[in-house]
Amino acid sequence: MSADASPNAQAPQPSLLAQNHFLLRRLHSLSGIVPIGVFLIFHLFTNFQMLVGNFQHEVEFIHNMPALIYIEILGLWLPIGFHAVLGIAYTLGSNPNSIQYPYMDNWRYTLQRVTGILAFLFIFVHGAKLRWGFTFGGYLDTPFYLHGPHGEPLATASTAIALQHAFPWVLVGYVVGVYACVYHWANGLWTAAISWGLTLSVAAQRRWGVFCVGLGLALAVFSAGAIYKAATYPVADQQREMIRLMEAGRTLPAAPHDKVLELPLPAEEAHEAAP
Amino acid sequence: MTAPANTKNIRFKIKRQDGPGKASYWQTFDVPYKPNLNVISCLQYIAEHPVTVAGEKSTPVVWDCNCLEEVCGACTMVINGKVRQSCSALLDELLKETPGGMVTLEPMTKFPVVRDLWVDRSRMFNALKTIQAWVPIDGTHDLGEGPKESAENQDVRYSLSRCMTCGCCLEACPQFLLGNQFIGAQAISQARYFNLHGTGKVLADQRLDAMMGPGGITDCGNAQNCVKVCPKEIPLTESIAAIGRQATVHAVKRFFNGPPRK
Numbered sequence: 001m002s003a004d005a006s007p008n009a010q011a012p013q014p015s016l017l018a019q020n021h022f023l024l025r026r027l028h029s030l031s032g033i034v035p036i037g038v039f040l041i042f043h044l045f046t047n048f049q050m051l052v053g054n055f056q057h058e059v060e061f062i063h064n065m066p067a068l069i070y071i072e073i074l075g076l077w078l079p080i081g082f083h084a085v086l087g088i089a090y091t092l093g094s095n096p097n098s099i100q101y102p103y104m105d106n107w108r109y110t111l112q113r114v115t116g117i118l119a120f121l122f123i124f125v126h127g128a129k130l131r132w133g134f135t136f137g138g139y140l141d142t143p144f145y146l147h148g149p150h151g152e153p154l155a156t157a158s159t160a161i162a163l164q165h166a167f168p169w170v171l172v173g174y175v176v177g178v179y180a181c182v183y184h185w186a187n188g189l190w191t192a193a194i195s196w197g198l199t200l201s202v203a204a205q206r207r208w209g210v211f212c213v214g215l216g217l218a219l220a221v222f223s224a225g226a227i228y229k230a231a232t233y234p235v236a237d238q239q240r241e242m243i244r245l246m247e248a249g250r251t252l253p254a255a256p257h258d259k260v261l262e263l264p265l266p267a268e269e270a271h272e273a274a275p
Numbered sequence: 276m277t278a279p280a281n282t283k284n285i286r287f288k289i290k291r292q293d294g295p296g297k298a299s300y301w302q303t304f305d306v307p308y309k310p311n312l313n314v315i316s317c318l319q320y321i322a323e324h325p326v327t328v329a330g331e332k333s334t335p336v337v338w339d340c341n342c343l344e345e346v347c348g349a350c351t352m353v354i355n356g357k358v359r360q361s362c363s364a365l366l367d368e369l370l371k372e373t374p375g376g377m378v379t380l381e382p383m384t385k386f387p388v389v390r391d392l393w394v395d396r397s398r399m400f401n402a403l404k405t406i407q408a409w410v411p412i413d414g415t416h417d418l419g420e421g422p423k424e425s426a427e428n429q430d431v432r433y434s435l436s437r438c439m440t441c442g443c444c445l446e447a448c449p450q451f452l453l454g455n456q457f458i459g460a461q462a463i464s465q466a467r468y469f470n471l472h473g474t475g476k477v478l479a480d481q482r483l484d485a486m487m488g489p490g491g492i493t494d495c496g497n498a499q500n501c502v503k504v505c506p507k508e509i510p511l512t513e514s515i516a517a518i519g520r521q522a523t524v525h526a527v528k529r530f531f532n533g534p535p536r537k
Contacts, residue, residue, distance in 0.1 A: 021487070025494075197516055
């Protein structure tokens, strides 16, 4: 074995990325756990209230949070963008070999990269559609309305219409996307404990693994409950018609429900106003 | 000269390469079966009878080896798709894995090929230099006795000391590639080994600094293949976690204390 030839070569100044390599990697790990992972828990728990609890009330609470746009930008879009850009760059620098070395941990590794990319695509489409109003050339005409024109609750009905869409791939894409997020977060929480040096021994890693599997299963159950409810919810004809009319008549693509919220009507009046 | 016709033959499919950067190609050889063969003794037979199955006269297949008892790591290669030492790869075991009787030999893919099955493993030795994998006791003055070693510490350090720099952990690692700069489980585990040493730990901060740059500890993807293919059963994933913790603490200290005074 020959020794390396150039120990005395003048090393060039390392790039800013190289100088902050450790910090970037640890921020990548941290951004996946807090805020993205914690948000995922709250989001899926909120969704679960479609089946048990008051989904409408929860969504109204979230939409009425103060400084929501800053929470979204600083707590969600920037961390997700940062985590995704670095994650994709790291994935491109790897060479998964689960076929050659088919250990369970190695499949877990490969699946982490696959679900990361799926989760990123899903989160982009999900946010672009429901928050920014993209329709992807009309293929994803599934608007989310919190209220009807006179304050009628529509949160569950909008979700149900989306998941009962004529194209089954909306439901399939949603299920794959949500479960990719759940896996990526639960497995990421497990590996982060090794990377940060929390779980030192194999036994500790196994114990933490039990916790992460439990958390992942809990989130999977929350999502399954919400998906079941939305897929089987009997959407009333008038709710469907209301959403169709609001969709046809709206002028601004972004967040139409915010404008509706400005003029809420009492519940009995809202019932009379419904066609 | 080919094998006698009345004996059972074992067929070897070998990936060959005539030199660094040259194109690789496959050749197949037959070796007559005997009990208790290992891959090295078959390669020795092929060196003596370098004639392919097609009857074509070839050259002896080149490989690297030294101790022949799985303690030096030199004869590591990819055997039937899995990285391991060829000296401890027994044909009676291999033939159970492959009922067809074909054994495939390839050089490791994460190191540059010198010739045929012989690879250049310098990258691992350079990694040991990067992390200063030694105890700094050079000097003309009397350093006195070394520090006492606890039985628990000794236990851990013994398991880490078994590393023979064979490269199995790196060959099986999906993050360690021929073209990248990841330092890999072998050097990470050695950094832990020397940071645990009573005298060796004086270089701990410098080892961690080296371990925190590009290609360092953070480039581990936790696939955990390393620990499964390690022939010396070194707790490599525990070493990765230990260095991860040391790096976390080191980074926090650096953040609040600033860089070391020169």
